[in-house]
Amino acid sequence: MKTYEAIGAIETFGIVFVIEAADAMCKAADVDVVGFENVASGYISVIVRGDVGACRTAVDAGVKAVENMGAEVYSSVVIASPHVDLQKIIDRYSLKTLLPEEN
Template sequence: MASYEALGLVETFGLVFALEAADAMCKASNVELEGYANVASGYITVLVRGDVGACKAAVDAGVAAVEAMEGANVYSSMVIPRPHQDIEKIIKRYELSSLVAE
């Protein structure tokens, strides 16, 4: 992970809301969809990566998109600027390439 990159996360309940968040996040700024995590019982966290400003804009857009949908809740959102290199071990488990069946 490059030192200038940040990690943006939005957690919601349900695949439809997570997809809406991911779509809004990717369209809002220059971020890369890193993956998602089905945390527990339908809670899904969407992860994006980019520079700090782009991640902040993406997270804000994702939160706004989910909150605009009826019945949706954002349970958590955050941006981690320059995450520690050991965080990469957790991210690898949930990145899109590791979730695709070979």
């Protein structure tokens, strides 16, 4: 079974907080922002990809950044070795899908 790079995700409320999280994530570790999704009623998730250690560091930094702004992180996760079928979900939220002319 083929596996992919680790993925990390943070969910919070509001675009400002998710942008702050994404910025902190990218500055803290060697990860790439895969995309984001306005989940429902203002809940927004951001997804990054990289090696396991980088994703863990990035998610921890993103969570801390959101909390430092006085907001709540509703959930966060690092999946070390995602199953190949998760790529279907990731592709749906990819910036390449949202902004095809940019990539």
